[in-house]
Amino acid sequence: MDTFPVTRRPNAHAGRFSPAWARAVFFLFLMSAFSAWAEENISPERRNEIIRLVRNDCGACHGGTLKGGLGLPLRPENLRDKPPETLRATILHGRAETAMPPWSDFLNEEEAGWIVDQLLKGFPDAR
Amino acid sequence: MRGDETSHTFFSTGGGGAAYFPFIPAKAGIQNKTKKPFVLSPSKDEHTFRQSKLELVGTRPDGRDSFFCLPKRKNPKKRAPCFRGASRSLALLADPGGSLNSHWLRQCSDRRSPKSPGSAALLSAAEGNLKAALCVHPSTSSGRTVFCFDTLTPTLSRKRERENCAGRVGIARGGWLGNFLALIFCFTLTACAGVRLEGTGDLGIVVERDSGSVQIVNTTARTVLAKVEGLGDLTHASAVYSRDGRYAYVFGRDGGLTKVDLLTRKIAKRVMQAGNSIGGAVSQDGRFVAAQNYAPGGVKVFDAETLALVADIPAVYGDGQLSKVVGLADASGNRFVFSLFDAGEIWVADMSDSAHPAISRFPAGRQPYDALITPDGRYYIAGLFGEDGLALLDLWHPEQGARRILDGYGQGEQKLPVYKMPHLRGWAVAGTRAYLPAIGHHELLVVDTQSWREVGRIALAGQPVFAIVRPDGKQVWVSLAYPDNQHVQVIDTESGKVTRTLEPGRAVLHLEFTPRGEAVWISSRDDNKVTIYDTARLEKIAELPLAAPSGIFFTSRANRVGF
Numbered sequence: 001m002d003t004f005p006v007t008r009r010p011n012a013h014a015g016r017f018s019p020a021w022a023r024a025v026f027f028l029f030l031m032s033a034f035s036a037w038a039e040e041n042i043s044p045e046r047r048n049e050i051i052r053l054v055r056n057d058c059g060a061c062h063g064g065t066l067k068g069g070l071g072l073p074l075r076p077e078n079l080r081d082k083p084p085e086t087l088r089a090t091i092l093h094g095r096a097e098t099a100m101p102p103w104s105d106f107l108n109e110e111e112a113g114w115i116v117d118q119l120l121k122g123f124p125d126a127r
Numbered sequence: 128m129r130g131d132e133t134s135h136t137f138f139s140t141g142g143g144g145a146a147y148f149p150f151i152p153a154k155a156g157i158q159n160k161t162k163k164p165f166v167l168s169p170s171k172d173e174h175t176f177r178q179s180k181l182e183l184v185g186t187r188p189d190g191r192d193s194f195f196c197l198p199k200r201k202n203p204k205k206r207a208p209c210f211r212g213a214s215r216s217l218a219l220l221a222d223p224g225g226s227l228n229s230h231w232l233r234q235c236s237d238r239r240s241p242k243s244p245g246s247a248a249l250l251s252a253a254e255g256n257l258k259a260a261l262c263v264h265p266s267t268s269s270g271r272t273v274f275c276f277d278t279l280t281p282t283l284s285r286k287r288e289r290e291n292c293a294g295r296v297g298i299a300r301g302g303w304l305g306n307f308l309a310l311i312f313c314f315t316l317t318a319c320a321g322v323r324l325e326g327t328g329d330l331g332i333v334v335e336r337d338s339g340s341v342q343i344v345n346t347t348a349r350t351v352l353a354k355v356e357g358l359g360d361l362t363h364a365s366a367v368y369s370r371d372g373r374y375a376y377v378f379g380r381d382g383g384l385t386k387v388d389l390l391t392r393k394i395a396k397r398v399m400q401a402g403n404s405i406g407g408a409v410s411q412d413g414r415f416v417a418a419q420n421y422a423p424g425g426v427k428v429f430d431a432e433t434l435a436l437v438a439d440i441p442a443v444y445g446d447g448q449l450s451k452v453v454g455l456a457d458a459s460g461n462r463f464v465f466s467l468f469d470a471g472e473i474w475v476a477d478m479s480d481s482a483h484p485a486i487s488r489f490p491a492g493r494q495p496y497d498a499l500i501t502p503d504g505r506y507y508i509a510g511l512f513g514e515d516g517l518a519l520l521d522l523w524h525p526e527q528g529a530r531r532i533l534d535g536y537g538q539g540e541q542k543l544p545v546y547k548m549p550h551l552r553g554w555a556v557a558g559t560r561a562y563l564p565a566i567g568h569h570e571l572l573v574v575d576t577q578s579w580r581e582v583g584r585i586a587l588a589g590q591p592v593f594a595i596v597r598p599d600g601k602q603v604w605v606s607l608a609y610p611d612n613q614h615v616q617v618i619d620t621e622s623g624k625v626t627r628t629l630e631p632g633r634a635v636l637h638l639e640f641t642p643r644g645e646a647v648w649i650s651s652r653d654d655n656k657v658t659i660y661d662t663a664r665l666e667k668i669a670e671l672p673l674a675a676p677s678g679i680f681f682t683s684r685a686n687r688v689g690f
Contacts, residue, residue: 056634056652057609060547063380064336064362068403069421070451070468070496070548094544099494099512101544106610 042114048126050111051118055126061099066123070099074119087116327372327389328642331681333650333657334364334377335674336636341366341377342673343392346641346648346681349659349669353392359383359399364678365406368685369431370413375680376431378407378418386434389682396434400427408457410478411688417455417463424449426465426476428484437481444470454498454509454551456689458522466495466509466518473498473509473520473529489529491518499551500689501561501576508532510551512566519579532579533563533572542567547608549592553689557600557620564591571605573623583623588614593637596620597662598644604662606635606649615649617665627665631658636676642683650676 042050055064061071072078079087091112094102107115118124329347332355340356341364358364360381367376374395375387382401385394401420409416410428415437417428425441442450450469458464461478473491476484493513500507500522507520509529515537518529549564556562561574565584571594573583589611596603603618612634617627632651640647646668649658652675659669684690 057546059362060609063360063403065360065380067381069363069380069405097513099496099545099548101546105544 334678336677337675366680372682372685419452419455421451497551504688554595557596639679
């Protein structure tokens with residue numbers, strides 16, 4: 001029972017279809033659209049650069065063919081069981097107590113995510 | 128002047144004294160009617176044969192040999208003899224009316240072949256000026272003949288010629304036996320083995336990492352001699368040499384071990400010996416070649432001649448796990464010394480009983496990533512990745528175990544990320560100083576090799592990967608890791624300072640001094656070249672185009688301990 005002279009606005013959503021679950025779905029849609037857009041943020045030239053970086057400089061330890069070396073193999077069958085978030089974090093921040101360095105000085109979040117996507121599918125060759 | 132006085136004119140010799148001409152049957156058409164059919168002019172481009180001026184058809188790129196033919200005759204049915212000439216003599220190549228040897232005939236479909244009957248053209252000389260194809264157009268339209276020969280040696284292998292020429296020119300079609308130039312080769316056919324008479328001391332190989340090939344190079348001429356393909360995954364590759372300096376054992380990333388013959392320029396033998404490998408060593412007596420493997424972790428020892436497996440040493444530690452093996456080097460007493468990255472140990476394998484090597488194991492420290500043996504062969508030093516320090520094993524007294532040196536060298540400084548592991552070898556030592564990369568710092572540690580204490584540090588423009596001393600000890604050349612890998616720095620050992628920062632090219636992967644150090648070869652992967660510097664003047668003196676070159680290995684390693 002309101003005794004304060006507060007004016008409640010009428011329900012702003014009155015008349016629109018907006019249950020909580022629909023809002024959640026819409027939000028997720030926006031997020032995925034955003035990340036799709038963010039991926040397109042990586043230009044084709046930058047993608048080529050990243051491919052060369054992975055093949056040459058990650059490949060220094062993981063093998064030019066990504067079959068492993070001092071570092072673990074990075075073929076799709078090796079990474080299938082690992083959560084992509086973990087892989088992305090490893091690329092950006094390295095792994096303590098191992099020889100894996102952080103690459104955040106050279107790659108941003110989207111680019112690391114793109115690398116993980118490509119590794120899971122089968123990493124493209126350098127052109 | 129040779130070969131112009133007698134009727135043996137046509138058998139004149141070039142430099143070596145061997146007769147170029149094979150036996151010519153009596154029906155050979157050349158009638159030596161004049162006493163001096165050749166008139167050699169002082170200029171090496173103008174000679175006459177039977178009073179006709181010879182046309183220069185082509186010259187070998189290094190100028191040491193030229194090819195001449197008589198000019199086109201008015202009567203197109205007449206054939207034009209051609210000659211090969213060195214500076215002071217000429218030897219007949221194509222003899223009208225001479226006997227045909229159908230094994231040597233190929234038809235020329237190269238577009239540079241001569242178009243008009245009776246003329247000839249020199250096709251391009253192959254790498255190293257060793258092959259030249261002389262294409263002679265017959266008088267008729269029925270086809271052209273190509274002759275390929277090795278211009279460096281006076282002998283020729285029939286089988287080799289067919290191989291070497293087949294890729295260059297078209298396959299023979301029928302019909303060339305008709306009214307066609309009768310051509311006689313001027314080389315004897317005695318040496319069919321195909322082994323060239325040359326030393327290997329100034330040879331080497333450069334790995335082309337993306338194409339599974341190596342290029343054989345000559346450090347005196349600064350040329351590329353031949354490409355050898357089919358070595359598998361060479362995205363990381365390392366090589367050691369046989370005791371006689373003739374064979375290179377190339378260890379590929381995919382576990383391939385390839386024995387390359389530098390004289391025949393072919394693969395002599397190849398085995399797939401592991402799943403993932405990074406390098407190896409040849410034993411003190413030259414009988415064994417050992418490979419260090421990541422997968423399965425361990426060392427495999429092979430017979431250096433046949434590549435038959437002699438011993439398998441799995442790097443077992445803990446509860447049955449296998450460790451990656453790094454830092455394999457040969458030591459005196461026919462031993463192999465190596466480190467286990469995951470186990471943190473140094474092992475010594477004594478090959479006295481080759482089928483059952485005696486293994487000694489020593490704790491070393493966390494994650495030894497590579498190792499070197501000092502040039503005197505006494506000390507084995509493993510660099511540690513997992514902690515600040517190095518492990519030193521005195522091979523004169525291995526029972527004393529490995530001791531820690533330069534402990535805590537990184538204390539007080541923030542550790543920087545390591546984007547590429549440094550590589551250690553005995554090239555790090557000059558006199559009583561060792562120049563060792565510091566892990567996690569953009570510095571070289573200068574260590575006194577008597578006391579094994581740090582006596583200085585040299586700040587660098589990036590993280591060191593290779594720190595290699597010039598053979599006379601006056602300079603240390605350092606290559607850097609990503610993202611600074613376009614730079615190479617030169618340090619003067621007397622002052623301990625960087626005297627020059629060079630930019631040989633993008634993505635410098637390796638550098639190697641010529642045997643006595645007057646020049647250094649530096650590979651640049653992304654610029655597809657090897658740059659050669661004069662080490663005294665620090666000036667670029669040559670560049671060689673190579674596809675994504677990485678490791679450079681010269682035969683001078685064959686007799687260095689620990690290489």
